[in-house]
Amino acid sequence: MSGKPVLHYFNARGRMECIRWLLAAAGVEFEEKLIQSPEDLEKLKKDGNLMFDQVPMVEIDGMKLAQTRAILNYIATKYDLYGKDMKERALIDMYSEGILDLTEMIIQLVICPPDQREAKTALAKDRTKNRYLPAFEKVLKSHGQDYLVGNRLTRVDIHLLELLLYVEEFDASLLTSFPLLKAFKSRISSLPNVKKFLQPGSQRKPAMDAKQIEEARKVFKF
Numbered sequence: 001m002s003g004k005p006v007l008h009y010f011n012a013r014g015r016m017e018c019i020r021w022l023l024a025a026a027g028v029e030f031e032e033k034l035i036q037s038p039e040d041l042e043k044l045k046k047d048g049n050l051m052f053d054q055v056p057m058v059e060i061d062g063m064k065l066a067q068t069r070a071i072l073n074y075i076a077t078k079y080d081l082y083g084k085d086m087k088e089r090a091l092i093d094m095y096s097e098g099i100l101d102l103t104e105m106i107i108q109l110v111i112c113p114p115d116q117r118e119a120k121t122a123l124a125k126d127r128t129k130n131r132y133l134p135a136f137e138k139v140l141k142s143h144g145q146d147y148l149v150g151n152r153l154t155r156v157d158i159h160l161l162e163l164l165l166y167v168e169e170f171d172a173s174l175l176t177s178f179p180l181l182k183a184f185k186s187r188i189s190s191l192p193n194v195k196k197f198l199q200p201g202s203q204r205k206p207a208m209d210a211k212q213i214e215e216a217r218k219v220f221k222f
């Protein structure tokens with residue numbers, strides 16, 4: 001055992017990407033065991049490795065942790081990225097949940113049925129521009145600090161950066177009326193661990209292409 005966390009997931013962003021991001025931002029090296037076929041997933045289940053027969057699953061500190069949020073909570077706590085007290089943690093949780101809601105809306109678009117795509121895309125753009133980005137712009141404006149909570153780096157800064165990069169990929173014009181978020185994006189992107197993760201060749205995953213979507217459908221049967 002190398003002692004590094006081992007991530008079990010498909011070779012794509014999906015629900016694992018925010019975990020990859022958080023580990024990378026904390027400067028933690030990790031290994032990936034990629035699920036490439038329905039048989040790989042079956043084997044993990046049969047061997048009793050998946051509490052709810054689902055991934056993401058992360059082997060860390062002698063545990064086999066499932067459930068994305070539980071995994072993120074553990075990593076954030078372990079690497080001191082979860083605020084200094086209960087109130088900061090409550091804000092971090094509230095902001096993180098909003099970020100995860102919009103991230104889910106955007107990443108689900110690639111797998112939504114063609115007849116729903118136009119309506120769901122329009123809704124995701126509307127929510128981005130009129131609900132979620134204004135809320136985070138307002139937080140930054142309210143305290144004038146570099147980070148979202150407590151004037152130092154926490155998990156929520158990393159979750160927000162990841163989201164802003166997805167928004168940029170989705171439709172870069174959505175960011176134009178949010179100057180503080182644009183500055184936030186450059187600032188967090190230049191932190192050394194984050195900068196490294198943004199370099200080509202890192203374990204960051206690209207947007208899913210048609211072939212990966214087909215493979216994922218076969219493995220997860222959706």
Ligand SMILES: N[C@@H](CCC(=O)N[C@@H](CS)C(=O)NCC(=O)O)C(=O)O
Pocket residue numbers: 014015053054055056066067068069220
């Ligand atoms: N609440 C869980 C949901 C996990 C989940 O739905 N995982 C999918 C892959 S992204 C899966 O394992 N699907 C197979 C199944 O549910 O049988 C989490 O956040 O980790």
